[in-house]
Amino acid sequence: MTRNALHLVVLPGDGIGPEITAATVAVLETASDRFGLGLRLEHELAGHASLARHGTTLRPELLDKVLAADGLVLGPMATADYADGSRGGINPSMFFRKKLDLFANIRPARTYPGVRHPAVEPFDLVVVRENTEGFYADRNMEAGNAEMLVTPDVCISLRRITRSCCARIARAAFRLAAARRGKVHAVHKANVLRLGDGMFLEECRKVAADFPGVTLDEYIVDAMTAHLVRAPGKFDVIVTTNMFGDILSDLTAELSGSIGLGGSINAGERHAMAQAAHGSAPDIAGQDRANPFSLILSAAQLLEWQAERLGSPAFAEASRAIEGAVAEAVAAGEATPDVGGRLGTAATGQALVARLRAAR
Structure with missing residues (x-):
């Protein structure tokens, strides 16, 4: 080539x-x-x-x-x-x-002049979503499925979180923010999911030390949905785990005026x-x-x-x-x-x- x-x-x-x-x-x-x-x-x-x-x-x-x-x-x-x-x-x-x-689902969302949108102000942000684990039962196991029907009335879903996956998605977000406005917002539910989301936050903080020109702040996911509706213009690069990123990226796309304006790339080290x-x-x-x-x-x-x-x-x-x-x-x-x-x-x-x- x-x-x-x-x-x-x-x-x-x-x-x-x-x-x-x-x-x-x-x-x-x-x-x-x-x-x-x-x-x-x-x-x-x-x-x-x-x-x-x-x-x-x-x-x-x-x-x-x-x-x-x-x-x-x-x-x-x-x-x-x-x-x-x-x-x-x-x-x-x-x-x-x-x-x-x-491993990285990168979804920009922005408002466009000429497009009616429900956002209270113009914005230009990117959601960086971990793409390979979390609660997604079809992709977080080497073999088998992470969702099990124990009895006709009992279902158990397993969530996988690993340090390596948290670290690499955090690094992807910080690299992107360094080329934009220099802000990363880590979204989590560590107040309830203390081990898994606690690990995610730990890795975000470690990566932040390698990017002194980029600021890191942290938001609980339910609070983040309110902040996005109230003041989307304050956000630059949002990084989060798989399911939260799936939901937030649809929200930000709709806030821009249409999900039809939402681009999306799934990227790894060698393929995209x-x-x-x-x-x-x-x-x-x-x-x-x-x-x-x-x-x-x-x-x-x-x-x-x-x-x-x-x-x-x-x-x-x-x-x-x-x-x-x-x-x-x-x-x-x-x-x-x-x-x-x-x-x-x-x-x-x-x-x-x-x-x-x-x-x-």
Whole structure:
């Protein structure tokens, strides 16, 4: 691979996935031409389309293809439909997060001029969520499942917290904050979960010592929800464990005006996956109504991650150009109706491509 070359596997997904993925691919191809990235996009199937053709939502050989690539763009998946693994129902999102050790789910949220939002003030923050353990029963065990039905009326769910996972997610948050406004906010429930969340806070404090230019403060999770509603503009980088991060990142996305504006990347040491923050929305699939910006912004994050991995400014420049073009498009009404625009999915993607081509 040359320094300015990137091989991405693209999986369109279910529901609205193919529509928003098509718009995202057009934007990536335009960015590649505009900034000389040399992108090579390899299109594959996962989800219902794969189940219909191959009898499984995710073929085993697909993992080898993704491992050999530089990154993955994953469209929304109908994960609730994939409950029976014995019938080929593998959750691709969970599968790749676990197999690629994508421990950091990074979800920016910001307000955009021209978009109505319920927040009391403009804000620009990032939720950094631990992605591999916690209460998530489908990924915190080497074998088996961490949720057990002891009797028909008794269920036990196990939560796994490890020092190594706490330390690496804390370090990811501090590195990000050092490049932003220099503030990390650790969210926890250590007043009740004294051992697990106590360990998480200990590791955050240890990492903080390596970043003297970044401040650390701590919030109990229920108090944090109130603070986000009351004064979201005071926050920079929020770091937390898996389930709390899942909930808070949806809250901050909605505060920005629409979860359709929420980009999301799942990153590890050697691999990364762009993934829209929302689901497959089967109720509007095929109607040219879906907002493609979440997956487009996720793809921009993937380019930024690649810029850091390769030390290549071209990828960072392309990422910033995509994010800027999205902001300009939203302000101009070149977007879907959910964010105040007047266009359909395909036309929104085409308008963004035009803006990206004209970017200076």
